[in-house]
Amino acid sequence: MLIAEIKSNFHRDLNGLYTASEIETLFVIFVEEFLKINRVQLRNWNEPLNDAVILKFQNALSALKTGKPYQQIIGKAQFFGEVFKVNEHTLIPRPETEELLEMAIREIKKLKNKNIQILDIGTGSGVIPIILKKYFPSAEITSMDICPEAIAIAKDNAQTHQSEIHFIQEDYLHTTLSKKYDIIISNPPYIGKDENNEIEDTVKKFEPNIALFSPTEDPLIFYRKIAMDAENHLINGGMIFLEINQKLGQETLALYHHFSSAQLIKDLSGNDRILFITK
Helix, strand or coil: CCHHHHHHHHHHHHECCECHHHHHHHHHHHHHHHHCCCHHHHCCCCCCCCHHHHHHHHHHHHHHHCCCCHHHHHCEEEECCEEEECCCCCCCCCHHHHHHHHHHHHHHCCCCCCCCEEEEECCCCCHHHHHHHHHCCCCEEEEEECCHHHHHHHHHHHHHCCCCCEEEECCHHHCCCCCCEEEEEECCCCECHHHHHHCCHHHHHHCCHHHHECCCCCCCHHHHHHHHHHHHHEEEEEEEEEECCHHHHHHHHHCCCCCCEEEEEECCCCCEEEEEEEC
């Protein structure tokens, strides 16, 4: 079988599920993954594919037809210009989280002291602390997640990126913090149970619901605890960076009205997405 036949199969089988442009992008992603060649090299690729490679493409195509994200099929995702391992126990990192990190990096750079303590809540695949460690190597970062499988992936990613991070497998909502931090950053589960029908079925089917939906009827439960913990466990002048539910911007902001400053920031799509708080 030639690569042109594989391409034809992608367009035939995925038509209606994805646009032609999306199908082409997916095809190239798997070509790069399975053949280790780039888009330019693909134009001149005329070698017949061996059975093992054909099977890889067939399995990938079958998975795509179910709606499974390509990142889970290949087991990795691009984020902030880096590659991270992901699986069914970790959220696929989103562009909005890149915006959260960009703001955090910009503000942390303004600090004179770079020997800072950072707490990352709900680390997932570990993308947030690993990127922060690249920019602030002298920072001491503690990252927490309730899911042991997510912590395992985060540790694996940290080792790959040679990032020294202290990972804790623990339920933050039932955790008592023991020290003070300069920075708290989090992208916690913030989708309300009443929003279940608004979330794409493929997202609910393939990504960890525990990382998407609030564990209680209160979609702000994590933000309430972070606000309370910051009273005693965030230094004066410390900063909090939070990714939030776009529908609950004002409600989330109100939880931090007593801090020195609290800003509600829109993402590139114009949705309320980030809270930046200074104590």
